[in-house]
Amino acid sequence: MSRSDAENKLGLNKGPGPGLRRLRVVVAYCGTPWRGWQALAIGGGIQDELSAAVLKATRAATTVHGSGRTDAGVHALGQVAHMDVPVSLRMSDEAWVKAVNACLPLTIRLVEVRAAEPPTFHSRYDAKGKVYRYRIWRAPQLSPFESDRVWHIHGPLDMAALQTCLDSLVGTHNFVRLSANRGDMPETMRRALPEKTTRTIHRAEMREDGDVLELEFEGDGFLYKMVRLIVGSLMLVARGRATVPWFQSLLTDDTAPQSNQMAPAGGLYLARVIY
Numbered sequence: 001m002s003r004s005d006a007e008n009k010l011g012l013n014k015g016p017g018p019g020l021r022r023l024r025v026v027v028a029y030c031g032t033p034w035r036g037w038q039a040l041a042i043g044g045g046i047q048d049e050l051s052a053a054v055l056k057a058t059r060a061a062t063t064v065h066g067s068g069r070t071d072a073g074v075h076a077l078g079q080v081a082h083m084d085v086p087v088s089l090r091m092s093d094e095a096w097v098k099a100v101n102a103c104l105p106l107t108i109r110l111v112e113v114r115a116a117e118p119p120t121f122h123s124r125y126d127a128k129g130k131v132y133r134y135r136i137w138r139a140p141q142l143s144p145f146e147s148d149r150v151w152h153i154h155g156p157l158d159m160a161a162l163q164t165c166l167d168s169l170v171g172t173h174n175f176v177r178l179s180a181n182r183g184d185m186p187e188t189m190r191r192a193l194p195e196k197t198t199r200t201i202h203r204a205e206m207r208e209d210g211d212v213l214e215l216e217f218e219g220d221g222f223l224y225k226m227v228r229l230i231v232g233s234l235m236l237v238a239r240g241r242a243t244v245p246w247f248q249s250l251l252t253d254d255t256a257p258q259s260n261q262m263a264p265a266g267g268l269y270l271a272r273v274i275y
Helices: 003-010 046-058 093-101 159-169 187-191 226-238 244-252
Strands: 020-029 075-086 108-115 129-137 171-174 198-209 212-219 268-274
Touching: 020 046, 046 075, 046 093, 046 108, 093 108, 129 226, 159 198, 159 226, 159 244, 171 244, 212 226, 226 244, 226 268
Parallel strands: 075 268
Antiparallel strands: 020 075, 020 108, 129 212, 129 268, 171 198, 198 212
16 A cells, blocks of 8 residues: 555545635744643643634634654744634735734744645645754853753864764664654564664754854654754764764664663754655
């Protein structure tokens, strides 16, 4: 069964219902005060805030579906989502942005709204890949304006070793040791299903911009806490506390324990979703 057939069977390619039209939206947010993207029974999810803002702005109840979850404290520059709204709401794209933003906390902003093309567009299942960016502050003193926006690491870094490790990431690998278990299956089962933990990284780059070192990763998909574990492990090598072969073994030996080097959530940004 093809992916398209499978999605049709599950109803994932279904367009909006009668009297509705689908909008594609781009959202930016500071993740610091939020419990992550996903709607939660206790509240505090960015998805909750967006749906509530649409209801307040238009009196139309809808669910905003994102391209994927981001964890508590993680930021987004270009999260993509979709929502189905009544055709009777004859608002321009600009009016949607203005009206919903007026009802949102200042840490969440609609960046763009437009009609979904095709009308069956699905922000999650149509995504071909994502770009994540991680920011590291290198100066001795952390700027107060960068609190919860970066990981503060002061001291020498082995940039040659870091580059070698970044080069090793490019390609298709089993990332079971560089991801965390969501708890939906025993770890022994997760280890026995390499197809569930194999991903392709198309690009892994670093660049320095003043006091900030940025690491950027583009791939066809990312597992739970994968980028934070990659960055934490990279920094262990760059700080001289582990070797390049150790990092490379995380990609080639899927029998050993997972890395326990988790970078803080505050330095991570969902930069872009690729369609």
